[in-house]
Amino acid sequence: MNIALIAHDKKKDDLIRFVLAYKPIFSEHQLFATGTTGKRIQEETKLPVHRFKSGPLGGDQEIGSYIANDKMDLVLFFRDPLTAQPHEPDVSALIRLCDVYTVPLATNMGTAEVLVKGLERGDIEWRSLQKED
Template sequence: MRLGLAANRLHHLSQDAALFRWLRACEPGIRELGIELHTVGRTFDAIAAAGMLAGYTGLRRYPYGREGGLMKLVAEVVGLGSAERTLDGAIYLIDPVDPSSVFPEAVALKRQCVIHGKPFISTVASARDWIEVERIHAGLAPDPGVDVLHAFESQTLALIAHDAMKPQMLAYAAEHFDLLSRFSRRVATGTTGLRLNELAWSRGWPQGQAWAHRFESGPMGGDAQIADLVLERQCQRAIFFEDPHVARQHEADIQLLERAVTTVTFDAVCITSPAMAQRWATAAKARAQRIAQGSERAATV
């Protein structure tokens, strides 16, 4: 697996910064999986100066952002004709008040990941969770350090889908209904929430009892309402099926939610495409099953 890697300056300013906290937690998994990290210059230099991933041949250096490093990541997410010039996704740890986070190449990096069904990972929690997803798919044992991210029974999940993506969200919820029902609470914007509740009632959820709490529609401020939940650390995970091909009048509200997620970088996990949501759900189920089987074996010893 090849992932682009960049981090805004805030996230590698000190030894306790987001980039280093993620690497300390996930370096064993990165090495186990042999993930290549194609890293923009300043981020690479910070990792090297901190002595992290020492001797790891999968850490590759790209030019500084001002020299086109981030632009190269965008092109390689799209693909440049060979495996060596194609990325499987990108980790971009964003400081939402850093002006570079809204530069065209930064926006394009996310958009191309979504279009091509590849992970775009913008928070430490998401990056840590994604390494675990790949570990589980590789058949490795669950990492107990990630248990807190999979304590769904104490978490709130946001389910958001743009108009063209609502059928895919409903199909996804139907396929993974039991997994999504493990969350303590589910929230959604107006129309998506209405359709999700209708689906839940058809699946035997108590009639009249909301499976998903409905906020306003996106254009009427629903994204902003969910953004506030994220900022208050009352929403820990968002599955957001975006339509990158359509300009929306309430684009600012959508960006508000994205900025809220990156503001609480250690606490919020965000998944931005059906392909990535599917991969996460499959891994989450397999992880829970392996833990249960391990507990059963321990009880019989």
């Protein structure tokens, strides 16, 4: 499955720790991330990551395009709700696209853990079946 990993600046360390904690699960899937987040994941976990541009420079929109074209199966977006983001419209659009195209989305570590454990159990396999239709 294709998994997008995104984190605002103050949440990047949390996402890195999360990916490290579930590295065996993530290693079985294709990982995609916005610029700096992807670079840090690659460096600190040694997992391969397809890197898009930085979020404010269009990376959120690139991931949104993958969602709209049925190329993304899961999005983990560790948002910082207490810091204003200059690209907030792009963030909102990305979240909206997940809803429109029924792509599972976590915006915090608690929900991400539920989704990743579900991914491990095969609970998200319906995404593969949906693509075959």
